[in-house]
Amino acid sequence: MRDYLLQLQDIHFARNQRSILQGVALDIYQGEIVTLIGPNGAGKSSLLKIALGLQKPDSGSVVRRPGLRIGYMPQKLQIPETLPLCVRDFLALARDYKPAQLPAVARRLSIEHLLDSQFSRLSGGEHQRVLLARALLASPQLLVLDEPVQGLDVGGQAELYGLIGELKSELNAGILMVSHDLHLVMAATDRVICLNQHVCCEGHPSHVSQDPSYLKLFGRQMPAQLAPYTHHHDHEHDHIHGPDCQHQHGPLAPLKPHSGPLIIKEPKA
């Protein structure tokens, strides 16, 4: 068995009497990309915060490999308007920053020309690359990326996912990220975890994209965006599952062939 970087077991978490996570388990190993997907309110952010140690679960265990270095890329960073901060100064705030690190990281993420720009003036794609650079400055063994492609157009998304895939092998790190869009993230992902308060299904992206519980979850939430895809299920997935989640949903409908590419998009909130 390979060594895990991070192991979460039987995580329960509730806020304001509303259950958010129920018996979630999550392992991350060196050299793999794990992508969390799920609808809004599925508990993706909470799970990420618990994995990062920013939030304590109500019950369950979080075990990190001792001395684990984590690089974290938050969803979006709103720097106060009143704070003048150039990209170089922002990156220099990384905890164990050594100026010697900067040239290589800046070159790798193609942000050399931005170092003297004000952080608040960056475009969406530049902003994300600078945040990723800050995460890399931690020399991470585990990279945690919260919706890294948020606000990018499709071309920019594919490019950034490509970069993340390359970084995995360059750093030999584990990567945990949250994504809305399975289709684009597929190529760069080793394992997908579909989350809706509990782990609905888990596995290789091509497997998950065919999984009935995944299709039901996304198909039910976003019928309009799934127009090219005309598959229907006759089982229910509306009820809350217990931590074991081993019961059957009744007979599964046979999978029909796709009538088009599977594109899953969550509407902007």
Place this chain on the structure above:
Amino acid sequence: MMFLLDALLAGWILSLVSGPLGSFLVWRRMAYFGDTLAHSALLGITFGLLLDINLNLAVVLCAVMLALILLALQKQQFIPSDTLLGIMAHTSLATGLVALALVGNVRIDLNGYLFGDLLAVERRDVYLLAGAAALMLALILRYWRGLLAITVNEELARVEGYPVERLRLLLMVLVALLIAGAMKIVGVLLITALLIIPAASARAWANSPARMALHASLLSMLSVLLGLSGSYWLDTPAGASIVVVAALLFVFSQLSARLVPSAMQ
């Protein structure tokens, strides 16, 4: 004229610290927080008189205590933060006034505390201020990166391993210390102005946090110089004159930044 020199020195020493600290208050949207701590100063003085301890120390302790209470209360979600600050600010000021009346047999110059009494600054006060300011500046420089990191984003700072809670506490204690020091100069009611206005003016021309802090200190020193001179020649209250000059400088900085559009970073 010697008393004027002491007043000027005291004001300049304070400016060195109020530049960076005021900038942090502006960046972190804590202006009202500073105000609340300042309002508690009178309560601190009353406690100091009752317990017969050094008044400056009493003010610092009272402000730190209030800061801790605020930190704890802000975790609940029923009353919004600004309402809470408003309640605490005026409750502590009112309690201070009532307690002072009840203590009764002491006579303190209430006006001096509310509006400052810069001209009563003695050489001894200057030395004390200089020592305290040196310590505070050393702390600010030592923890500058951490304080800036939690200001940019607390979650990122926490994941990276910065001691977020302790840094936040440090900032509060520093503000409390500064308020105790500045009380005599500009008075409880005007302290926040001396912290916030020069920092806000400095924003217009600064392109890095360190420069903004430095410019804020320089603008604050200029305000003290011009305010004191004005107060001497026109016979106006010193603290208020300093704040009026700072406000004028703020207007100039905004206008100049508008006229030279590239300046606004």
